[in-house]
Structures are given as C-alpha cells and as structure tokens.
Amino acid sequence: MTAPCGTPRGLGHNARVSDVRHVLVLPDRDSAEEVAELLAERYDLPEEPRLRRDALSGEDDAEDAQWLVLVTDEDGELDPGALDDLAADYGGWLEEDDDSDEEE
DSSP states (O other), X not given: OOOOTTSOXXXXXXXXXXXXXXXXXXXXXXXXXXXXXXXXXXXXXXXXOEEEEEEOTTOOOTTSEEEEEEEEETTSOSOHHHXXXXXXXXXXXXXXXXXXXXXX
16 A cells, blocks of 8 residues: 555545654653652643653763653644643753744
8 A cells, every 4th residue: 555645655535644742851760750650640641651760961970860651642632831840840841942033
C-alpha cells in the first residue's frame, strides 16, 4: 500500500502525526520518579510519564545530571502552569518550547 505524498510510511492519510509533549526537568531521579507518579495519579494520561536522564552538556561528573519527565498530552489539556508548579515543588521546572515565542 502506498502512502499519500508527504505522509510517512505506515501512517494513514488521516493519522495524527504530532502530539503535545511536556518536559519537566528535575534535579534527581527520586524527584523525577515522585513527579511521574503524581502526574499518573492526578491526570488521565494516554500513557505513563517516561523518565530520561539528561547529562548536562560539558559536565564530566555523572552526578551532575538532570532527570526529565516526559508527559504526552495528546489533547493539549494539561495546564503548563500547573505542571511548572508541580516541578517547582521538587526543585525543577517545565521546559519551555522555544517555537512558541516565534509564532507570536
């Protein structure tokens, strides 16, 4: 089956190819795990939040790593302010999308 021009292989013509993802940056794994747990409890998410270790660029020390909590928000219903507040409670923040400033 041939995909319509411009549609990635394996996706139908009307397939959703992008969704909203929020990235919360936390200072350590324990904080990231707690935040991910709270998000799963508080919100009806399409999938569990995922954790990723993000070494700071230029840092040699493995201890200087931030942890990311990746949250899929297909319908764009999560309040970025509430996510930022939750991350701040654990010494973190919500990563801002640089593209949003260019569109305004």
